[in-house]
Amino acid sequence: MEFTTTNLLKGILSAMWEMNELFFMAIGIAILALVLRVMLDLISHRSKIKWYLGKKQVQELQKLTPTKFEEYIAVLFGSLGYETKVTGGKGDGGVDVEAVKDGHVHYIQCKKFIASKVPVGAVRDFYGAIADRVDGGKGYFITTNVFTLDAEKFAEDKPIELVDKFKLMEYMKMADAEVSESKAYV
Numbered sequence: 001m002e003f004t005t006t007n008l009l010k011g012i013l014s015a016m017w018e019m020n021e022l023f024f025m026a027i028g029i030a031i032l033a034l035v036l037r038v039m040l041d042l043i044s045h046r047s048k049i050k051w052y053l054g055k056k057q058v059q060e061l062q063k064l065t066p067t068k069f070e071e072y073i074a075v076l077f078g079s080l081g082y083e084t085k086v087t088g089g090k091g092d093g094g095v096d097v098e099a100v101k102d103g104h105v106h107y108i109q110c111k112k113f114i115a116s117k118v119p120v121g122a123v124r125d126f127y128g129a130i131a132d133r134v135d136g137g138k139g140y141f142i143t144t145n146v147f148t149l150d151a152e153k154f155a156e157d158k159p160i161e162l163v164d165k166f167k168l169m170e171y172m173k174m175a176d177a178e179v180s181e182s183k184a185y186v
Contacts, residue, residue, distance in 0.1 A: 005129055058165045062114050062144045070096045070110045073142055077108070079175040094129025104137035113145035118164075120150035127158055134159050142168060 061069060074084040077099045088096035097167065102157055109126045111118060116128065120131035130139045138159040141147075146164040147155075155162050163171065 052092040057142055058168060061168075062112055064112070066110070066112065069112055069144075072097075073097055073110050074109060076171060076175050080171070082106070094126055099140075105133070105135070106137040106140060107133065108140040108142060111141070111143045113143050117145060118143050118147045118151055118162075120148060120154050123147070123154055123160065123162070127155075127160060130160075144168065 015137065021144055061072060063186045067086075070086050070088040074086045074097045078084045078095065082101045083100035083153075084099045086097055087093075094109060095107045096110045099108060107130045109129075111122060118141070125142050126139060138161060140161050140163055141155070142163040145163050147162050152162060
């Protein structure tokens with residue numbers, strides 16, 4: 001190839017075009033990365049808002065009377081497909097709500113612990129109240145706080161599900177989803 005001004009200009013233009021393609025590709029990749037980052041931030045923000053709202057709901061539950069808390073739990077389990085009956089009060093035998101699903105009776109103890117963790121003694125007492133009644137079902141010990149490590153260890157091999165405030169928030173989200181789904185079919 002002969003060195004001429006035309007060839008030199010063609011070479012420069014060709015190099016500039018290739019650089020422009022790379023430049024525009026780099027800008028496109030940067031824009032795509034920015035859009036993905038914004039979308040991830042929005043998803044994260046929504047999750048934080050949902051967690052905050054769940055936490056606020058638990059704080060509102062802590063303000064309820066024991067009877068109203070039991071009624072709320074009965075409604076919550078009702079929206080999860082259980083047939084429920086509040087049995088709490090004096091002489092309840094350690095069971096606040098009975099919930100029936102798939103032919104099995106489940107027993108629920110509702111305790112609003114605000115300042116302290118649920119001790120092993122409370123879980124042991126609940127187990128004592130339901131041990132001879134559980135036949136295919138299980139017990140749910142539900143609290144607006146958390147359980148001590150001893151309480152968790154005690155319940156490990158028992159037909160008891162410990163529902164602390166975090167799991168309670170999950171149940172509330174599940175119930176909300178169930179209610180939303182059932183409304184979609186109406």
